[in-house]
Amino acid sequence: MKDSNSVTSATKSTLLMTQQQLLEHWQGHRALTRRVIEAFPEDEFFSFSIGGMRPFAIMIKELIAIAAPGAKGLATDTWEQLDEEIDLGQSKSEILSFWDKATEDINYWWSQIPLERFQEDVLAFGMYQNKGYCNLLYFIDNEIHHRAQAYVYLRSLGIAPPAFWER
Amino acid sequence: MKDSNSVTSATKSTLLMTQQQLLEHWQGHRALTRRVIEAFPEDEFFSFSIGGMRPFAIMIKELIAIAAPGAKGLATDTWEQLDEEIDLGQSKSEILSFWDKATEDINYWWSQIPLERFQEDVLAFGMYQNKGYCNLLYFIDNEIHHRAQAYVYLRSLGIAPPAFWER
Numbered sequence: 001m002k003d004s005n006s007v008t009s010a011t012k013s014t015l016l017m018t019q020q021q022l023l024e025h026w027q028g029h030r031a032l033t034r035r036v037i038e039a040f041p042e043d044e045f046f047s048f049s050i051g052g053m054r055p056f057a058i059m060i061k062e063l064i065a066i067a068a069p070g071a072k073g074l075a076t077d078t079w080e081q082l083d084e085e086i087d088l089g090q091s092k093s094e095i096l097s098f099w100d101k102a103t104e105d106i107n108y109w110w111s112q113i114p115l116e117r118f119q120e121d122v123l124a125f126g127m128y129q130n131k132g133y134c135n136l137l138y139f140i141d142n143e144i145h146h147r148a149q150a151y152v153y154l155r156s157l158g159i160a161p162p163a164f165w166e167r
Numbered sequence: 168m169k170d171s172n173s174v175t176s177a178t179k180s181t182l183l184m185t186q187q188q189l190l191e192h193w194q195g196h197r198a199l200t201r202r203v204i205e206a207f208p209e210d211e212f213f214s215f216s217i218g219g220m221r222p223f224a225i226m227i228k229e230l231i232a233i234a235a236p237g238a239k240g241l242a243t244d245t246w247e248q249l250d251e252e253i254d255l256g257q258s259k260s261e262i263l264s265f266w267d268k269a270t271e272d273i274n275y276w277w278s279q280i281p282l283e284r285f286q287e288d289v290l291a292f293g294m295y296q297n298k299g300y301c302n303l304l305y306f307i308d309n310e311i312h313h314r315a316q317a318y319v320y321l322r323s324l325g326i327a328p329p330a331f332w333e334r
Contacts (some may be wrong), residue, residue, distance in 0.1 A: 016186055016285045017300040025304060050217065051322030100238055118183045133184040137192060138332070141311050148315035155218030164312055165305070 019118075023110045026140050027103065028167030033063070033147045034099055035162040037092060039154055044093055050074060056153060059146040061088055062158065064098055066125075068105035070139045074132055075112040082125040145159050186285075190277045193307050194270065195334030200230070200314045201266055204259060206321055212259055215320050223320060224262065226313040228255055231265055232293075235272035237306045240291060241299055242279040244285040249292040 017025075037060060046057045060085065065084045073079040088098045118133040128135060154161045184192075204212065204227060213224045233250045240246040255265045285300040295302060321328045 016184060016282065019183055021300065022183060022211065025301075029308075051325070053319065098331060115183065122283050131206040133188065134192075141196075142331070144308050144311045145315040145318075149319050151312075152217050152220065152316050152319040155220050158218070159215050164309070 019110075019113070019115055020164065022136070023107070026136075026148065027106070029140055029143055029147075030067070030099075030103060030106075032115055032162060032164070032167055033060075033143055034096065035149050036147050036154070037096060037099065039161055040092070040150070041093055041157070041159075044153070044157055046090075048157065050153060050156060053149065056146075056150040057150070060095060060099070061086065063143050063146065064095075064102055066139050066142065068102040068109065070135070071106045071109035071113070074117050074122065074136065075109040077117070077122060079122075079124060079126050082127070175319075186277075186280070186282055190274070193303075194273065196307055196310055196314075197234070197266075197270060197273075199329060199331070199334055200310055201263065203314050203317050203321070204263060204266065206326055206328055207259070207317070208324070208326075209259055211320070211324055213257075215324065217320060217323060220316065223313075223317040226317070227262060227266070228253070230310050230313065231255065231262075231269055233306050233309065235276065237291065237302070238276035238280070239275045241284050241289065242276040243302065244284070244289060246289075246291060246293050249294070304310040307308070 019099070020140075040048075040056060045055070047055055049055050049138055063086050065086060069080060088095050091143070113132075118131065118136065120132050121129065122132050122135055123129050124135040124138075130138070151161045151164075204223070207215075207223060212222070214222055216222050229251050232249055232253060236247060236249075255262050280299075285298070285303065287299050288296065289295050289299050289302055291302040291305075297305070297306070318328045318331075
């Protein structure tokens with residue numbers, strides 16, 4: 001990882017967190033989100049809704065549209081438009097395959113993100129002007145946000161969701 | 168803030184994020200959570216529930232129990248037990264006062280957290296063994312998680328919640 005190459009051990013003890021630690025934090029959340037997808041019955045994953053909100057499958061489409069393209073954008077500073085209309089198939093198993101592909105893609109691109117990028121201004125997806133670390137935290141927070149809504153969906157369906165604290 | 172004192176400008180460009188930036192990130196989330204509390208009708212704040220989950224007022228009690236004591240614990244490395252049974256009054260306005268007091272307390276304690284703490288093992292609230300940054304991120308993530316559940320409550324009540332991306 002970049003941070004271990006470009007930061008000396010003397011300064012490492014004064015780092016809030018390393019780039020590798022932030023990746024592990026993100027992937028830990030993504031592993032939990034994967035278990036929440038798995039917890040849904042096939043039908044309800046695509047159809048269940050409360051208060052006019054989107055079914056969890058549509059939220060997951062958004063998260064997949066952001067995740068690997070977001071990591072690639074931070075690595076290359078070349079951003080394509082956010083594409084939430086990608087075809088992810090019509091089954092949980094197909095969507096889980098796309099989820100797992102994104103997990104690998106994130107790891108691939110992460111190692112190419114220059115550490116300096118996190119403090120630079122970036123225009124994520126050509127739309128979201130913010131520092132790199134703010135955009136990255138937004139990707140993670142947005143996932144926590146939608147996944148928590150799926151927790152309510154599951155509870156409403158009488159299904160116990162996976163423990164929030166297990167990553 | 169500690170980081171601007173203890174980290175030279177030469178290394179600052181290689182920081183993922185500074186301690187001050189992490190505080191601003193947290194307080195930005197807390198400002199949004201405050202607006203979500205405000206969006207609830209008085210009664211439903213204390214009583215509305217889906218799928219047997221806790222009313223938002225009880226979740227907010229948990230968040231208040233964690234926030235300032237968590238910042239104090241990171242600053243002092245002395246942890247008291249998590250106390251979710253604190254009396255926060257019986258009205259939204261009383262709870263909002265406790266929320267605002269916590270905002271000030273977090274700022275106070277934050278400036279006393281040594282930067283090294285984030286990479287040290289801490290036993291948060293005498294129960295949660297993890298690195299300092301992991302515990303702090305957990306406090307934030309747990310707030311995002313429960314607030315997102317309140318978004319579903321509000322939608323279910325026909326109320327549009329505050330925009331997630333405004334902090």
